[in-house]
Amino acid sequence: xxxxxxxxxxxxxxxxxxxxxxxxxxxLSFPTYVAGQALAVARAPFLVTAAELPGQDIxxxxxxxxxxxxxxxxxxxxxxxxxxVLNDADMSIRTALEQWMNGMEDLANKTGRMNPADYQRNIxxxxxxxxxxxxxxxxxxxxxxxxxxxxxxxxxxxxxISNFTVTWQYQHFTVTNSAxxxxxxxxxxxxxxxx
Numbered sequence: 266x267x268x269x270x271x272x273x274x275x276x277x278x279x280x281x282x283x284x285x286x287x288x289x290x291x292x293l294s295f296p297t298y299v300a301g302q303a304l305a306v307a308r309a310p311f312l313v314t315a316a317e318l319p320g321q322d323i324x325x326x327x328x329x330x331x332x333x334x335x336x337x338x339x340x341x342x343x344x345x346x347x348x349x350v351l352n353d354a355d356m357s358i359r360t361a362l363e364q365w366m367n368g369m370e371d372l373a374n375k376t377g378r379m380n381p382a383d384y385q386r387n388i389x390x391x392x393x394x395x396x397x398x399x400x401x402x403x404x405x406x407x408x409x410x411x412x413x414x415x416x417x418x419x420x421x422x423x424x425x426i427s428n429f430t431v432t433w434q435y436q437h438f439t440v441t442n443s444a445x446x447x448x449x450x451x452x453x454x455x456x457x458x459x460x
Contacts, residue, residue, distance in 0.1 A: 284400060288393040291316050291348060294386040295361055298368050298378075305361035312358055314428065315349035316390050319403055319438050345412075345432050346388075346405060352416065352427040362413050362431060369409065385409050388433065389441075401442065408435035 291313040295302035324339035350358050369384045370377040378384050385407040392400045412432035 281394065284392060285395060288395060288397075289316060290389075290391045290393060292389040292391075293358075294388060296365055296368060296378075296384050296386060298383070299361050299364045301357060301364075302361055304355070304357045308353060308357055309350075312351045312353060313348050314351050317346065318390060318392060318401070319346055319405065320344060341437075343435060343437060345434055346408070347430055347432045349428055349430050352429065359413070359416075359429060362410055366410055366413060381407065385436075388435070399442070401440065404439045404441060405433065405435040406437050406439060408433045 290310045293306055293309040293313075295305060299305075322342045322344065324342060325336040326339040328335050328337065352359060365384065368378055386409070388405040388408045389402055390405070391402040394400050410431050411434050412430075414430040414432075416427050416429045
């Protein structure tokens with residue numbers, strides 16, 4: 266028994282030392298009506314400090330047969346997706362998100378864009394290895410923000426940088442692989458050009 270379960274086999278099974286939850290990148294995309302979106306897009310890989318790889322939930326379709334439950338596959342449900350964003354002094358991402366949401370429903374007159382293509386965008390989230398290479402990626406298709414959390418203000422909040430959360434809805438997701446490295450490389454090039 267001791268030869269089966271040993272440290273060397275455990276280390277060999279945990280390829281490349283395992284996946285680190287702090288190695289990720291989120292690439293946001295904004296509707297064309299959002300001013301200053303280029304800056305928000307460029308800063309997102311740095312300022313999105315927490316995200317998640319989306320989960321899956323397929324509910325059962327239950328039918329009763331002679332008093333017994335018989336379960337069949339039901340419908341897939343996509344849970345809301347949440348990110349945490351550090352607030353830069355320009356408030357670039359928050360301002361862009363406020364404009365996005367205002368375009369969906371104007372604060373003053375309750376009008377908004379009715380065509381989903383005008384306010385929905387794809388968002389990419391990548392799990393990276395420790396060298397910045399893409400291990401796995403998810404494209405959240407036709408996403409849009411539904412909750413922009415308040416930013417607490419507090420005289421006693423010393424030694425902190427403010428942050429906020431954003432909750433998104435999306436239609437579905439697709440799974441990508443290392444072929445999506447091109448998207449991360451493009452973002453890095455764009456970010457480097459901004460200095």
